[in-house]
Amino acid sequence: xxxxxxxxxxxxxxxSAFTLVSLLIAVKGVAEIxxxxxxxxxxxxG
Amino acid sequence: MTAFGPxxxxxxxxxxxxxxxxxxxxxxxxxxxxxxxxxxRGMGLYVGTASLVSTEIGIIxxxxxxxxxFLAGFSAFVTGLITFVVCLAVGSSGFVISRLREAGIMxxxxxxxxxxxxxxxxxxxxxxxVGGSLNLGIFPLIEARxxxxxxxxxxxxxxxxxxxxxxxxxxxxxxxxxxxLLLTNYVQYVIxxxxxxxxxLACLRATSWSAMTAAVHEHLDGRGFDPLTDPDLGIGFILWxxxxxxxxxxxxxxxxxxxFSARDSATGRRVxxxxxxxxxxxxxxxxxxxxxxxxxxSAGAPRAPEPTGERAAQxxxxxxxxxxxxxxxxxxxxxxxxxxxxxxxxxLARETGxxxxxxxxxxxxxxxxxxxMPWMLARILxxxxxxxxxxxxxxxxxxxxxxxxxxxSAVIAQDVVGPALGRELDGRTRLWLTRTCVFGLTVFIAVWxxxxxxxxxxxxxxxxxxxxxxxxxxxxxxxxxxxxxASRAGAYLSFALGAGTSLAYLIPSxxxxxxxxxxxxxxxxxxxxxxxxxxSPGPARPPSEVRA
Numbered sequence: 001x002x003x004x005x006x007x008x009x010x011x012x013x014x015x016s017a018f019t020l021v022s023l024l025i026a027v028k029g030v031a032e033i034x035x036x037x038x039x040x041x042x043x044x045x046g
Numbered sequence: 047m048t049a050f051g052p053x054x055x056x057x058x059x060x061x062x063x064x065x066x067x068x069x070x071x072x073x074x075x076x077x078x079x080x081x082x083x084x085x086x087r088g089m090g091l092y093v094g095t096a097s098l099v100s101t102e103i104g105i106i107x108x109x110x111x112x113x114x115x116f117l118a119g120f121s122a123f124v125t126g127l128i129t130f131v132v133c134l135a136v137g138s139s140g141f142v143i144s145r146l147r148e149a150g151i152m153x154x155x156x157x158x159x160x161x162x163x164x165x166x167x168x169x170x171x172x173x174x175x176v177g178g179s180l181n182l183g184i185f186p187l188i189e190a191r192x193x194x195x196x197x198x199x200x201x202x203x204x205x206x207x208x209x210x211x212x213x214x215x216x217x218x219x220x221x222x223x224x225x226x227l228l229l230t231n232y233v234q235y236v237i238x239x240x241x242x243x244x245x246x247l248a249c250l251r252a253t254s255w256s257a258m259t260a261a262v263h264e265h266l267d268g269r270g271f272d273p274l275t276d277p278d279l280g281i282g283f284i285l286w287x288x289x290x291x292x293x294x295x296x297x298x299x300x301x302x303x304x305x306f307s308a309r310d311s312a313t314g315r316r317v318x319x320x321x322x323x324x325x326x327x328x329x330x331x332x333x334x335x336x337x338x339x340x341x342x343x344s345a346g347a348p349r350a351p352e353p354t355g356e357r358a359a360q361x362x363x364x365x366x367x368x369x370x371x372x373x374x375x376x377x378x379x380x381x382x383x384x385x386x387x388x389x390x391x392x393x394l395a396r397e398t399g400x401x402x403x404x405x406x407x408x409x410x411x412x413x414x415x416x417x418x419m420p421w422m423l424a425r426i427l428x429x430x431x432x433x434x435x436x437x438x439x440x441x442x443x444x445x446x447x448x449x450x451x452x453x454x455s456a457v458i459a460q461d462v463v464g465p466a467l468g469r470e471l472d473g474r475t476r477l478w479l480t481r482t483c484v485f486g487l488t489v490f491i492a493v494w495x496x497x498x499x500x501x502x503x504x505x506x507x508x509x510x511x512x513x514x515x516x517x518x519x520x521x522x523x524x525x526x527x528x529x530x531x532a533s534r535a536g537a538y539l540s541f542a543l544g545a546g547t548s549l550a551y552l553i554p555s556x557x558x559x560x561x562x563x564x565x566x567x568x569x570x571x572x573x574x575x576x577x578x579x580x581x582s583p584g585p586a587r588p589p590s591e592v593r594a
Binding site: 003004007008010011013014015017018019021022024025026028029032033035036037039040 | 072086088089090091092093095096120123126127225228229232235236239240242243246255259271272320323324326327328330331334
């Protein structure tokens with residue numbers, strides 16, 4: 001594999017993975033934030 | 047020059063207000079120092095990952111990574127691969143982070159007191175406070191220039207924008223600490239990731255991958271593809287990066303605080319595993335923007351007539367031209383005008399073996415590399431997308447300031463001022479002290495960024511200031527966790543040798559290269575720990591006894 005092709009693959013793999021994992025965080029993070037806030041509120045009341 | 051308009055300001059302003067609202071929303075939930083510094087250890091996987099990554103991505107990250115890509119081409123990507131491998135390895139093995147999480151500490155130097163002595167904690171705390179503050183101190187300096195180019199604002203007004211950003215970060219960090227950070231970092235991450243993806247697609251649309259490859263071939267004098275043979279990189283640089291990133295992933299306070307804040311050590315490890323992929327993008331994506339800028343401005347460069355005459359006379363003529371016009375061209379974004387002149391000067395200097403002209407060309411190229419990417423974005427992004435890009439950049443910037451304010455203030459308050467007072471402080475006083483340090487650090491950063499000039503590439507300055515304490519901190523922590531014979535004398539010697547060697551890079555007359563200083567500091571830190579521990583076994587608590 002030439003160096004050019006190698007770096008091409010590295011770039012697209014990085015960019016794709018960054019996009020997909022960011023999407024995952026955006027979606028799954030909402031539920032986690034809700035849970036975190038619920039825990040904070042219940043602790044504040046307690 | 048830039049299509050930045052009211053719509054863009056509105057988009058960026060709304061994003062900033064959303065962040066401030068999120069940060070202040072949870073302010074009432076901070077009751078104790080543990081809430082303030084480690085969010086009551088309630089951080090989950092996805093929010094934790096967003097928090098870690100958004101803290102470690104600022105405008106400055108985009109700026110220096112793009113500069114690195116502009117100067118070193120695709121060879122720069124090797125640092126992204128190193129980051130990925132190290133982060134994945136730390137996440138998979140739990141190396142250092144699991145044991146520190148189980149120790150129940152809130153700052154990294156706190157472990158050093160438990161394992162060695164309170165003096166070691168103070169030494170580490172002072173070095174971290176100095177190195178961390180100096181590291182953070184140039185962020186506004188570089189970011190202000192970036193924002194001035196992107197928005198077209200007068201640099202004097204950008205200073206006020208930077209002051210506003212610092213104030214926003216200060217307000218919610220001082221009030222809500224890590225609890226506010228987790229919430230705001232999630233919002234900020236979503237904004238900055240969206241902007242990153244959009245800007246990348248815009249760069250590729252404006253230049254194309256083949257144009258980028260051709261630009262690296264034509265404009266980097268045969269460099270740009272092989273990091274092993276690159277004179278500025280090479281095996282020494284790669285080795286140093288491996289060590290530095292191992293330290294950054296394990297004992298860099300702002301990163302370590304995320305593993306301390308995790309629900310449990312398994313969650314902490316999973317955060318690092320997921321982060322590895324994002325850290326690869328954190329390096330490679332903006333580096334590609336830098337390469338795209340090289341291609342963009344090379345393609346638009348006017349063909350200047352080749353000068354004739356002796357090469358020495360040509361160099362003198364180029365120096366005179368650059369001395370007269372370089373600054374105004376760079377400030378006007380006329381990169382395509384000055385880049386060919388600098389390249390020609392560099393070529394002639396190489397052919398004649400003139401070190402002075404080579405250094406001059408190199409310095410100018412570094413400066414072009416710092417501004418080429420934002421100038422390209424200002425040209426290629428239309429109204430609306432510029433606002434989205436700015437929103438992403440501001441989110442990145444504010445999250446970094448907030449994360450670092452909290453991290454370094456925690457160290458200053460808990461590991462320097464607190465122990466130096468010589469008496470046990472109650473939780474309320476320690477919380478007050480940390481908040482005061484957040485305020486003091488913000489003022490220092492604002493002042494330092496106004497008075498300091500960065501020597502050489504920002505990437506190297508940032509890594510050397512970090513290395514001031516990274517090598518000895520990791521060495522003493524690893525030895526403390528995994529080597530029963532590690533002693534107090536070894537820890538002191540490790541800090542003395544490791545920090546001293548890093549300082550050598552900052553003294554120009556010593557002419558110590560950045561990678562040499564970096565690697566030496568690692569070698570001497572380890573040597574100091576081994577020699578000190580063997581020669582003076584002294585009292586130190588064995589690793590098994592240092593638990594929460």
